[in-house]
Structures are given as structure tokens and as C-alpha cells.
Amino acid sequence: MACMNKHCMRYGIITLVLLTIGLVPSLGASAQQKRYTVLIDPAHGGAETGVVSDKLREKDLTMNLALLIRQEAKQKANFDVQLTRSDDRAVTVAERRKAAAVLKPDCLLSLHVNAGFGKKASGYEVYFPGFQQTIVGGNESAAILKDMEKNKYLNDSVRLAQAIQTGLESVFPRQGRGLRDAPSPLLDGLTMPGVIVEIGFATHQEDRKKLTDESVQRAVARALVADLWKYFQKMP
Ligand SMILES: [Zn+2]
Incomplete structure (x- = not known):
């Protein structure tokens, strides 16, 4: 039977106040413990080897790196790493995009190995999705909102690209070839920040030597x- 006298009501109010006070710090703690999810995309796989030069196959290197990233990330609390493939299999761009759309990660990082531009080209490149998309027609305010959302992802992608460029400088000093803005079938139109890293040139002897060294990969x-x-x- 419910207690309805004054004493009980006062007791109830005090309990409520204590509960509320008790809740405040725990809410604060959970806000600090936000989990971040990154989708790592090891490019190529299966019959699609990507760049092959000497003993280096792009699909193997991207896979190794992705697995090492997942392993390294385990040392950070609240940091989940998911992969678009975790073994040597062919995955289409559409399947990779679908994985991103389903998982809704905080960002997507696609790993590639470069080739070409002559045998002298070396170093790493970081790409973010291009500015080429424009919204045409439709409901104007919806279009503006969509545009603002798109710009937010773009700004975050640029910020992420800058962070990665700076960080890789510690492994490959003065090897950065800059940030590049380019259309990407993988990233364009996705509702999340994303970048592509070309980790080095398979066609450059020194780069190849470094990239196949497991301690460098780590x-x-x-x-x-x-x-x-x-x-x-630094996320706002
Ligand atoms: Zn590639």
C-alpha cells in the first residue's frame, strides 16, 4: 500500500533530490566515454590485387595494415575498429559503401598503395572527397540543409586528412606529397567524414622496402x- 502521509512525502522528495544529484556525475562520465567507431577499408582483395611491384601486392599490404590498425586500436578505450574485409576476398565498392551506410562509423579510412608517375615518385598522399557535387533543384530549404550537412562532412574530412598527414610525417619525414581533393566512388555522397591514404609508392624501390618491413607497417x-x-x- 502506498504511503501518503507528510513524512513519507518528504522522504520521497529527499530521495528524489539525492537520486538527481547522484545522476549528474554519472551522466557526465558517460558523456566523456563516447565510443568512436572507425571503418577501415583495406582496398582491393581476392583476384583484384591492386598494384603489384616486385614482391609487394597492394591487396596484401592494405590487409596487413588494416589488421595492425585494429590491433593497435585495442589499446585505446572506447575506440572500435571495423573492417570492410578481414581476409583476402574481393569486395566491390558498392559493398564497401553499403558496409559504411549500415555501420554509420564516425569516419572511414581507405588504405591504398600508389604506383606510377615514373619510378622516382615516392611518399604518401592523403585524399579527401572533392567539392564537385552540387545540389540542384528540389525543395530549397531541404537543399540548403543537405548542403550544410555535406559541408560539415567535408570540413571534418579535411580536418581528418590534416591529422593523418601530420601523423604520418613522424614515420616518413618529409615524404608527404600533400592533401588532395579528388572525386572518389567510395566516399562521394557518404554521410560521414572519410579519407583515402596512399601510403607510399610500390614502384619506388625505397618506398617498397619500407612498406614491406613489418616494423614500419606497425x-x-x-x-x-x-x-x-x-x-x-578535437571533435566539436
Ligand atoms: Zn589501390
């Missing part, structure tokens, strides 16, 4: 995890 993975973490900590 250093790259560690740097990328630190960069992602820094990017999340």
Missing part, C-alpha cells in the same frame, strides 16, 4: 591510430 598503424584519436578528441 609504426604506420600506430601513427594512424594516434591521428584518428587526436581527430576525435
